[in-house]
Structure formats: structure tokens, C-alpha cells
Amino acid sequence: MTWVIWRQHRAEVLALGLLVAAIGAFLLAVGLSMRSLFPDGAAHCAGVLTDACSTAIRRLNDEHGYASKMLSLFNLVPFLIGAFLGAPLVARELETGTWQFAWTQAVPRMRWLAVKLAALGTVSAALAVALSSSITWFRQPLDVLDGRFSADAFDLEGLVPAGYALFAFAAATAAGTLLRRSLPAFAVALGAFAALRVFVAGWLRPNFQAPRTITEPVAATDVDLDPGGPRGMTADRLDWTLVSGYADSSGRHLSVVEAVQMDSAARRAGMELSAYMHERGVQKWVQYHPADRFWAFQLMETAIFAGLAAALLGVVVWRIKRRVH
Amino acid sequence: MTTTEYALRTDGLGKRYRRTWALEDCSLAVPTGRVTALVGPNGAGKSTLLRLIVGLLAPTTGTVEVLGESPATNTPQVLSRVGFLAQDHPLYKHFTVADLLRYGRSCNVRFDQGLAERRLARLDIPLDRKAGALSGGQQSQVALALALAKRPDLLVLDEPMAALDPVARLEFLQALMGAVAADGITVVFSSHVVPELERVCDHLVVLDHSRVALAGDIDALLDEHRLLVGPRTTADLDRAGTVVEATHSDRHTTLLVRDGGGVTAPGWQADPIGLEELVLAYLRRPARQEPAHPEVSA
Numbered sequence: 001m002t003w004v005i006w007r008q009h010r011a012e013v014l015a016l017g018l019l020v021a022a023i024g025a026f027l028l029a030v031g032l033s034m035r036s037l038f039p040d041g042a043a044h045c046a047g048v049l050t051d052a053c054s055t056a057i058r059r060l061n062d063e064h065g066y067a068s069k070m071l072s073l074f075n076l077v078p079f080l081i082g083a084f085l086g087a088p089l090v091a092r093e094l095e096t097g098t099w100q101f102a103w104t105q106a107v108p109r110m111r112w113l114a115v116k117l118a119a120l121g122t123v124s125a126a127l128a129v130a131l132s133s134s135i136t137w138f139r140q141p142l143d144v145l146d147g148r149f150s151a152d153a154f155d156l157e158g159l160v161p162a163g164y165a166l167f168a169f170a171a172a173t174a175a176g177t178l179l180r181r182s183l184p185a186f187a188v189a190l191g192a193f194a195a196l197r198v199f200v201a202g203w204l205r206p207n208f209q210a211p212r213t214i215t216e217p218v219a220a221t222d223v224d225l226d227p228g229g230p231r232g233m234t235a236d237r238l239d240w241t242l243v244s245g246y247a248d249s250s251g252r253h254l255s256v257v258e259a260v261q262m263d264s265a266a267r268r269a270g271m272e273l274s275a276y277m278h279e280r281g282v283q284k285w286v287q288y289h290p291a292d293r294f295w296a297f298q299l300m301e302t303a304i305f306a307g308l309a310a311a312l313l314g315v316v317v318w319r320i321k322r323r324v325h
Numbered sequence: 326m327t328t329t330e331y332a333l334r335t336d337g338l339g340k341r342y343r344r345t346w347a348l349e350d351c352s353l354a355v356p357t358g359r360v361t362a363l364v365g366p367n368g369a370g371k372s373t374l375l376r377l378i379v380g381l382l383a384p385t386t387g388t389v390e391v392l393g394e395s396p397a398t399n400t401p402q403v404l405s406r407v408g409f410l411a412q413d414h415p416l417y418k419h420f421t422v423a424d425l426l427r428y429g430r431s432c433n434v435r436f437d438q439g440l441a442e443r444r445l446a447r448l449d450i451p452l453d454r455k456a457g458a459l460s461g462g463q464q465s466q467v468a469l470a471l472a473l474a475k476r477p478d479l480l481v482l483d484e485p486m487a488a489l490d491p492v493a494r495l496e497f498l499q500a501l502m503g504a505v506a507a508d509g510i511t512v513v514f515s516s517h518v519v520p521e522l523e524r525v526c527d528h529l530v531v532l533d534h535s536r537v538a539l540a541g542d543i544d545a546l547l548d549e550h551r552l553l554v555g556p557r558t559t560a561d562l563d564r565a566g567t568v569v570e571a572t573h574s575d576r577h578t579t580l581l582v583r584d585g586g587g588v589t590a591p592g593w594q595a596d597p598i599g600l601e602e603l604v605l606a607y608l609r610r611p612a613r614q615e616p617a618h619p620e621v622s623a
Contacts, residue, residue, distance in 0.1 A: 003427065096415055096418070097411060097415030100376075100381060101416065103380075104407065104408075104411075105432035106401045106432060107432045108399040108404060
């Protein structure tokens, strides 16, 4: 049975393995050059503004500024891994009629399905972990400087890519079982994948745990105050700031427009914005998740995707058991 | 008794797809060792019946028993004893013939690789060729070799020769019959072409409009049926036995009767009937009137 699975899916497995290996090799090359900017390690420069560190960080931005865009492209790779293995798993058998051959050998249909799902699901997760490992290694200098909660970090590091790949695998397998065609299954899985990723990253993830809030009066000496919202209020610069702003003395949140109006009024009065706000009892506030919630959030998001994957595979099992034609 | 007298038994077997019945009230008993032809027009329910027999489908009503076991349970025991050749002999086209044999070996306990290799060597089918690059006839031979290598006690073939040219049909039949004669396998195969069956089959099942129109050993069926030819009449004809079909020309009436006692009236003559005529007569009968059938979805 193992040999049969390998023979049937080796082309996809090899192509995906090559893709992940090529990405890993590329990241290794550019990651090494990124690290050479920080001879003492990037952590050494986190929040420290020595001349050497300023130069290193400027060069990092100049020479590796493309990293973020490049990494966001890799968001598709966990989908490709899962969907290329899942879409044909059942659909190709149904398309070509070979299900009648496969399910009349002495391996019972449910066992055939269980072994295939387990083997190819494991390969999907393993390839995704290999991808996320190389990205996590590559991003280490960026992570210690900028945190791990941005979309090009959280979505590509740690465990979540394995969850994404498993979900793509299950969605493509289920769509293939129901539609009986690989290509439409691939397209349907892509739609489901994109919708779920956007929904979870945009709406659920910020609320995995209740965000913390800090509110404090604006100090008259706070000369770098940005009317768009206060910055750097949390103790750790690697925290995930969800939203920040100002509130009047009664605690009512001020809109950005109100804050900008205050800024112009302060300018007309020839004052610093901070002093102007300070006189009126304005407070600044921030909602954020502490940086050490990273792994808890990773586990929760992975559990959501893996849980939905399990439910979809349940549909596949139910469908094939009841089957067919 | 240790051996099963009947390789295949069905009782009240039915399969419904959503609201239409593909097979209804099918009760059959095929003795062990018979070569059974399953005949009927396209859409009569042949493929449904065969898939129920090999366990690819589960019945909606009734039971199937294959070699004493229920195929729908899908146990390795029953799966390993039944060989199946699906319609259009689907194979993994990008597998080489050797790959296909290895597939069979890795998924069957008693797979006889040597048997399959000898069979394919005799037919000059190269093992390193991709299945998709073989001719239709060769593909069907590979599929047959795979099914036979399972050393099945029951071999089920769905329209095995439908897509083959006459030479390939003949070769296929020879290969099939050679194997059957050697091992005493029970065979059920479906076809909508009658003439080629007579030489190879000894049992017949005629399916029409999802129901069994006729079933039995071919010799017995031919014995039981007579063509009665006499002067034209439209009178009560049942005295001559069960009338299967009555046809009238200007001067003569021809009756196909079953269980008739022979010629009863003067001027009548009884003739034996050929297999093809017999099958066609049953297939020409109008679809059975649907009785007040309790609808399932009320």
C-alpha cells in the first residue's frame, strides 16, 4: 500500500519537495547575508541605537526591504502543498474510473482511504513545517527587531503553516470527492482557503485572547507625539499593537480627525501638541497583545485550521463509505 | 457442507439512486462453477448489479451473498476472493504494466505474479510499457491478467469486450475461457451482444428495465421454451403454456411459450428456439406495468 501511494503521488511529492527545498536554499543564501550585517546578532541591536546598529538597520532596510513582499508570496505555498496532494487523491480515481480497480483489491476501501489520508496528510504537514522552519530561521533578525506578529511573520513561522497545509489538503480532498474532478476541486479549495485565512487573520486572531489596554495621560514633554496615534507605549517593542489613540479627560475616544484638529490648533497657538493635549487632560491609550502570546496564538490558529481539516476529512470518509455513483 | 453450492445469491436486491431505481427486486442464484452471461440493453441495471456483487455499492433493499459472504462488508476475505474487471477496463495510464502488477501484489495476499507475467508474455505485452500506451485490446488483457492473478473464486466482468475490435474480442474470450477451464472459476459477465455468449456461457440472466426478465441455466431455458407456429388466431392462447410473446403475420400466428406441453391443436407445429431469439423475445416485452408502488418519499 505504501508503495502504491508513493507510485501514485510521487510526481506531486517530488515537485513540492523541490519547491520547498529551493525556497529553503534561497532563504539560506539571503539569510546569511542578512546576518552578516549584525556581527553580534540582531538581538544586540533591538531598541539600541548605537552607530553600528543604526547603520546595520539602515542597510537592512535598504538591502533586504524586499523580504516582506517576497515572504507574503510564500503565503500560497502551504496551500499549494496541501491542494496538490489532496485534489487528486480521490478525484483522479473517480475521473479515470480507477476507483473500481482500487476498491476491489483485497485492501478494504476504508483502509485504503485511511492510509492515503494519513500518508499524504503527514507529507503535507511535514513539507509545511520544513517551509516554516526555513522562514523562521531566515526571519530571526527581523523577528528580534520587529516582532513576530506581522502578517509576513506570524503566518509563515512556527506551526500555523502546517495547519494551513492540512486545511488545504482536506479542503481539496473533500472538494475532489464531492465534485469528482481534480481541477475544479483545486479551485474550490483555493477559494475556501483564501476566505478562511482572511477571516481568521483579520477577525479571529486579534481576539484569540482579550487584548491588554494601557491608558495614561499625555505628558507635556512627549515631543514625538503623532496625531495619528501614540506609538511605543508598551513595555516591549515586539508586542502586537492592535490599535492606539487618544481620549479626552472623560475617557471618550477621540477620532483621528479630532486629534489632527488639535494638532493644527496647537500649531496655531504656537505650542507642542503634547503640551496642548496635556493642558486639556487628554490621555493616550493602546490595545495590544504581549509578545509572549506568540505561541499561544500559534497553537490556537493551528488548532482552528487542523480542526476544520479533520471535519472535512470526516466528510470524505462519510462520502466514500456511502458511495458511490 | 463446506463448499457453497451457489457462488452468488441475491434476494429481493434493489438499488435506488435518489428517486430512480436502477435495480429492483432482483433474486438470483448462480451455482458455483457456472459462466453466467448478464444480458440487457444499456441502462437496464447491469452495471449496478455487478457493482453490488463486488461490493462497490451497498444495496438499498434486499441482500447479496457472494461465496457465502456479504460483499458490502468489504472485508479483505471477500475482496480477495472476487476479481472484478470494470467497464472500459480502467487502469492507471501512467503506470507501467510492471507497476500495475506490483500494485496488485501489494494489495492482495494471494496475488499470483508469475501467472500474470506468463499470461502477458504469451500475449507479447511488454512489462515496461505504460498502460496508456497499450492498445485497447492489450489494456483489456492486462486488466484481465490483474483480475485473474488474484486467483479469484468469482470473476465479475462488466462489458469486457464492448470497446474491442473483433480480433481482440476473440482473443479476450479465448484468454478468459482458458483461465476458467483451468481453474473452475465462477464467472459473471455482462454484455449487450448475444451471439458471442452462446459458445462460452452456461447460465443466463436477462435484465430489462431494472428487473430480472429471465434467469436460469441456458440448456434448461432452451428446453423449456418452444416456438409454436400455426394458423392465425387471436383466441385464448394460454392453454398451450405460458405465452411469452405472440406475433401474427397474415396467415400465421407464432407463439413463444414456456413450460408448454407440446402441440395441442391440429395444424400447429413446435420448434426449438435459439438463444438470441429467446433473449430478444424477452427484451421485446413491454416494460412491466408499475403496480401501485408505495412511493418512498411521501
